[in-house]
Amino acid sequence: MKDKHHPRRSFLQKSLIGTAALLSPTALFSSENKVDFQALANNLPLKLGIAGYSFVNFNIDQSLAMMKRMDVRYLCIKDFHLPYSSTVEQIDAFHKKLASYQVTGYAVGPIYMKTKEEIDKAFEYAKRVSVDLIIGIPLVEDLSYVAEKAKAYQIRYAIHNHGPEDKIYPNASVIMQHIKGLNPYMGLCFDMGHNMRDGQDPIKDLIRYKDRIFDLHLKNVTAADANGKTCELGRGVINIPAFVKALQKIKYAGSCSLEFEKDMKDPLAGLAESVGYFRGVVDSLGK
Numbered sequence: 001m002k003d004k005h006h007p008r009r010s011f012l013q014k015s016l017i018g019t020a021a022l023l024s025p026t027a028l029f030s031s032e033n034k035v036d037f038q039a040l041a042n043n044l045p046l047k048l049g050i051a052g053y054s055f056v057n058f059n060i061d062q063s064l065a066m067m068k069r070m071d072v073r074y075l076c077i078k079d080f081h082l083p084y085s086s087t088v089e090q091i092d093a094f095h096k097k098l099a100s101y102q103v104t105g106y107a108v109g110p111i112y113m114k115t116k117e118e119i120d121k122a123f124e125y126a127k128r129v130s131v132d133l134i135i136g137i138p139l140v141e142d143l144s145y146v147a148e149k150a151k152a153y154q155i156r157y158a159i160h161n162h163g164p165e166d167k168i169y170p171n172a173s174v175i176m177q178h179i180k181g182l183n184p185y186m187g188l189c190f191d192m193g194h195n196m197r198d199g200q201d202p203i204k205d206l207i208r209y210k211d212r213i214f215d216l217h218l219k220n221v222t223a224a225d226a227n228g229k230t231c232e233l234g235r236g237v238i239n240i241p242a243f244v245k246a247l248q249k250i251k252y253a254g255s256c257s258l259e260f261e262k263d264m265k266d267p268l269a270g271l272a273e274s275v276g277y278f279r280g281v282v283d284s285l286g287k
Contacts, residue, residue: 054271110136
């Protein structure tokens with residue numbers, strides 16, 4: 001019987017694109033196996049990226065090599081790849097390295113900020129890195145200050161939700177209650193998986209808060225409760241085809257960045273499978 005909620009079989013052929021990334025470079029680009037990843041990427045209406053935390057156990061060269069094999073072109077930059085103390089020269093060299101892999105660093109974070117001094121440093125860091133988006137976790141009492149800085153720097157600020165373990169920002173609705181009266185530079189980094197783990201509906205919340213969702217941590221989870229764990233995109237409880245339809249409906253313009261918190265010392269197989277599944281879903285739904 002066909003499972004209408006998880007139509008994996010219909011996406012199997014497309015998912016092989018992600019699996020192809022696991023071949024050796026020679027095999028991947030041989031005449032028998034060659035896949036036109038660039039044409040595929042150019043035709044996608046949604047930007048697929050990687051949240052830097054997925055590569056916490058790898059240096060930037062190793063991380064970019066994996067991104068190249070999957071042909072993913074957007075990276076949210078974490079400080080273990082580009083420290084907060086980096087000079088302009090170091091940042092320039094970092095961007096040149098990304099460019100050599102045809103990758104764009106589109107945001108920085110998540111960054112935890114417990115003092116106004118840390119907020120100031122984060123905005124100065126983002127300015128030096130030349131991005132217009134910070135993913136952050138500030139204290140509630142500092143939100144007005146963050147909003148002032150975001151407006152002054154013309155840098156959007158997206159608060160990340162972390163599920164039921166997070167007593168401050170467990171889900172998107174809680175964040176929206178805190179920022180609804182603040183300027184439009186304040187928004188969400190919508191972690192759909194953690195939102196689901198907190199008993200929320202990620203599809204309804206995506207549509208409900210579309211104007212304030214600046215970034216998306218794309219993931220699936222094994223259960224809709226605190227026991228849920230990150231899993232490959234096509235294997236969890238979130239209806240990914242319905243979620244992608246919602247992204248298309250709201251004309252989401254941000255990055256859909258995979259945050260893969262499983263097998264973190266060997267993430268390529270799971271990431272590649274998730275990339276292939278996502279591209280298969282998007283392709284099957286049409287442009």
